Amino acid sequence: MNSNGFAIDVRDVTKKFGSRTVVNHIAMQVRHGEIYGFLGPNGSGKTTFLRMLCGLLRPDAGSGQCLGLDFRTQSGEIKKRVGYMTQRFSFYEDLSLEENLDFIARIYSVPDRKSAVDKSLERLGMTERRKQLAGQLSGGWKQRLALSACLIHEPQLLLLDEPTAGVDPKARRDFWDEIHRLAAAGLTVLITTHYMDEAERCHRLAYIAYGNLLAGGTVPDVLKNAKLTTWEVTGNDLPALAEKLRGKPGIEQIVAFGSTLHVSGRDETALRESATPFMTGAWRWQPIPSGLEDVFISLMETAKDNFS
Amino acid sequence: MHRVWAIIERDLRRFRRSPTLVFISIVMPLVQLVVLGYAFGGKIKHLVVGVVDMDHAVPAVKLQEMFQAIAANADTFTPIYYYDETTALRDLKNGRISGILEIPPDFSRRLLAGANPRIALVEDNTDQFSVAALEGSLDALLPAYNAAPVSPRLSATVTLKVVEVYPYVPYIQFLLPGVIVLAVFISAMIGGGIIFIDDKARGLHEGYLVTPISKFELILGFTLSGAVKAIIAGTVLITVGSIIAGIPDPLNPLRLARMFILVIATALALISMMFLIMVRVNDPLVPRAIFGMLNTVLYFPSGAVYPTQSFPQWMKAITVVDPFTYAVHGFKQLVLKNTGLVAISGDLLFLFCFTALAMGIATLLFRRTL
Numbered sequence: 001m002n003s004n005g006f007a008i009d010v011r012d013v014t015k016k017f018g019s020r021t022v023v024n025h026i027a028m029q030v031r032h033g034e035i036y037g038f039l040g041p042n043g044s045g046k047t048t049f050l051r052m053l054c055g056l057l058r059p060d061a062g063s064g065q066c067l068g069l070d071f072r073t074q075s076g077e078i079k080k081r082v083g084y085m086t087q088r089f090s091f092y093e094d095l096s097l098e099e100n101l102d103f104i105a106r107i108y109s110v111p112d113r114k115s116a117v118d119k120s121l122e123r124l125g126m127t128e129r130r131k132q133l134a135g136q137l138s139g140g141w142k143q144r145l146a147l148s149a150c151l152i153h154e155p156q157l158l159l160l161d162e163p164t165a166g167v168d169p170k171a172r173r174d175f176w177d178e179i180h181r182l183a184a185a186g187l188t189v190l191i192t193t194h195y196m197d198e199a200e201r202c203h204r205l206a207y208i209a210y211g212n213l214l215a216g217g218t219v220p221d222v223l224k225n226a227k228l229t230t231w232e233v234t235g236n237d238l239p240a241l242a243e244k245l246r247g248k249p250g251i252e253q254i255v256a257f258g259s260t261l262h263v264s265g266r267d268e269t270a271l272r273e274s275a276t277p278f279m280t281g282a283w284r285w286q287p288i289p290s291g292l293e294d295v296f297i298s299l300m301e302t303a304k305d306n307f308s
Numbered sequence: 309m310h311r312v313w314a315i316i317e318r319d320l321r322r323f324r325r326s327p328t329l330v331f332i333s334i335v336m337p338l339v340q341l342v343v344l345g346y347a348f349g350g351k352i353k354h355l356v357v358g359v360v361d362m363d364h365a366v367p368a369v370k371l372q373e374m375f376q377a378i379a380a381n382a383d384t385f386t387p388i389y390y391y392d393e394t395t396a397l398r399d400l401k402n403g404r405i406s407g408i409l410e411i412p413p414d415f416s417r418r419l420l421a422g423a424n425p426r427i428a429l430v431e432d433n434t435d436q437f438s439v440a441a442l443e444g445s446l447d448a449l450l451p452a453y454n455a456a457p458v459s460p461r462l463s464a465t466v467t468l469k470v471v472e473v474y475p476y477v478p479y480i481q482f483l484l485p486g487v488i489v490l491a492v493f494i495s496a497m498i499g500g501g502i503i504f505i506d507d508k509a510r511g512l513h514e515g516y517l518v519t520p521i522s523k524f525e526l527i528l529g530f531t532l533s534g535a536v537k538a539i540i541a542g543t544v545l546i547t548v549g550s551i552i553a554g555i556p557d558p559l560n561p562l563r564l565a566r567m568f569i570l571v572i573a574t575a576l577a578l579i580s581m582m583f584l585i586m587v588r589v590n591d592p593l594v595p596r597a598i599f600g601m602l603n604t605v606l607y608f609p610s611g612a613v614y615p616t617q618s619f620p621q622w623m624k625a626i627t628v629v630d631p632f633t634y635a636v637h638g639f640k641q642l643v644l645k646n647t648g649l650v651a652i653s654g655d656l657l658f659l660f661c662f663t664a665l666a667m668g669i670a671t672l673l674f675r676r677t678l
């Protein structure tokens with residue numbers, strides 16, 4: 001199968017659990033060497049989608065290729081070339097770091113296992129702690145061990161499922177630096193996340209809710225396509241203002257940001273009409289560019305009306 | 309094979325780090341051996357039997373004398389004498405005595421008239437074991453009494469001579485084969501299919517299902533690593549158990565070698581059976597919930613604690629397909645009779661075929677996806 005420049009190129013991917021459609025005709029194209037962010041609220045189908053890509057779940061419909069291999073019929077081959085970091089860390093707390101890595105390396109039949117494990121420990125900066133039990137590691141270190149484990153067979157594609165959940169900001173930043181280094185070296189990375197700052201560190205991203213793909217592209221593309229207008233309001237007694245604005249035509253989101261209020265909506269004219277009566281001396285209104293979070297919340301609200 | 313070894317090594321490393329599991333799989337069967345062995349094993353002795361003689365004539369006194377003689381010989385019971393039936397019955401109901409031998413008032417009269425006299429044995433039949441022991445001893449009383457007046461002393465009477473082929477086997481030794489199998493079974497339960505279910509519950513299985521490992525490699529790896537643990541438990545039992553049960557020459561190397569082969573066959577059969585039962589289970593509570601039941605359904609019909617000949621038809625059906633049966637039968641030959649491998653070749657054949665079949669079906673049923 002021709003990969004035509006994409007590491008992942010799938011369409012109409014669908015998965016049902018019973019009568020519930022959890023992933024609904026999703027298409028995704030990820031270029032080689034790209035960091036692709038996959039965002040969406042909890043339960044939107046991100047994990048399910050990743051599992052279908054690496055052959056852990058069988059899709060009900062869909063077609064396409066992953067690393068030039070048919071993702072529905074060649075999952076055995078795909079598995080050899082993909083590193084998957086599960087949402088729950090999949091290693092053994094009662095085995096040492098070294099033993100965990102050695103186990104994975106053996107399962108992947110890595111040639112020269114010993115040096116692969118040594119190299120991996122070295123990159124982790126854990127050579128001296130190789131005998132430590134994995135269960136004794138802190139969250140950040142666990143996550144680094146998990147990343148090392150899924151890199152040990154030198155995959156071409158990394159699927160990372162919320163790798164930074166519950167990890168402190170410093171460790172998160174280090175993690176992302178590592179991801180960027182890997183991508184620069186040619187690895188393709190598909191990563192799910194909840195964090196907006198992480199979304200902005202991806203080359204491109206997709207947003208999914210209720211199993212439906214709602215937006216995709218680069219961050220500026222997503223912002224532009226959302227056609228969302230946002231005003232920032234400063235002044236006194238903002239909670240009272242929020243109460244007055246709520247439910248007015250065109251006003252879709254009112255979010256408190258520190259000492260300011262963000263008011264957004266997709267219908268610019270309606271929003272301005274509803275806001276005009278409150279543009280008095282007490283409150284200062286100023287148009288600002290919409291943030292990714294505003295856009296995603298807006299997308300999700302709309303999706304809720306359409307799909308749930 | 310690389311991958312199979314990876315799974316085995318991983319499993320054994322984890323096993324080594326959890327001494328509780330090692331302890332349970334070895335110590336529990338030993339405890340059972342000792343407690344069950346002594347709780348059921350002993351001969352019943354010194355049951356107190358009341359004697360009520362309502363006749364008092366010579367034939368009745370003679371009967372009493374013979375009864376007394378049997379009591380003194382066999383030790384099974386001790387007679388005490390009552391003057392009236394009411395007191396005796398009250399004591400029987402209170403549990404102070406286990407039975408009453410009643411000689412009715414017309415005993416001598418009927419005997420002399422040749423009119424089939426009767427005596428009665430009133431039993432506390434809530435306790436079947438004591439009753440059986442009592443009836444067994446009294447069985448000797450009547451023939452002796454009947455024979456006495458007619459035949460002269462020292463006449464040639466035909467008696468059944470029981471030839472015992474093997475030395476007397478105390479119950480604890482009878483129980484040992486079953487307990488060896490039980491130790492292997494407990495290890496199979498806590499070290500077999502349940503490992504995979506716990507992996508599933510913790511999401512660890514995703515980690516290896518996403519690798520290129522095949523179904524068969526996974527099942528073989530789990531089966532072999534579980535078997536190693538079960539074999540360790542079985543090996544401790546065939547040695548320590550033999551010593552505890554007082555098997556003559558307990559460390560005879562040839563017998564231990566034969567038993568070791570049977571331990572391997574038993575471990576493989578029970579582990580693969582557990583894996584087959586658990587192959588589609590996801591909830592880690594399920595295996596824990598069904599262990600007790602499995603234990604009852606497989607252990608008792610196997611003849612490990614009571615001879616299979618006494619079983620009703622439906623239970624005999626279980627006995628036939630139960631791998632426990634063959635393992636227990638094999639160990640009985642080796643432990644109690646010290647036979648060679650030929651005597652247990654049928655058992656070994658069954659256990660190996662059972663293993664192959666169970667693993668084959670488990671592989672078919674195993675889901676490679678989540």
Ligand SMILES: Nc1ncnc2c1ncn2[C@@H]1O[C@H](COP(=O)(O)OP(=O)(O)O)[C@@H](O)[C@H]1O
Pocket residue numbers: 017022040041042043044045046047048049
């Ligand atoms: N094996 C399963 N059986 C039934 N429902 C499932 C299964 N796995 C996931 N789901 C459901 O599918 C939906 C999507 O789940 P998931 O893909 O884990 O979402 P996300 O990763 O985006 O949080 C959820 O509502 C979840 O409950």
Ligand SMILES: [Mg+2]
Pocket residue numbers: 043046047048087161
């Ligand atoms: Mg998820």
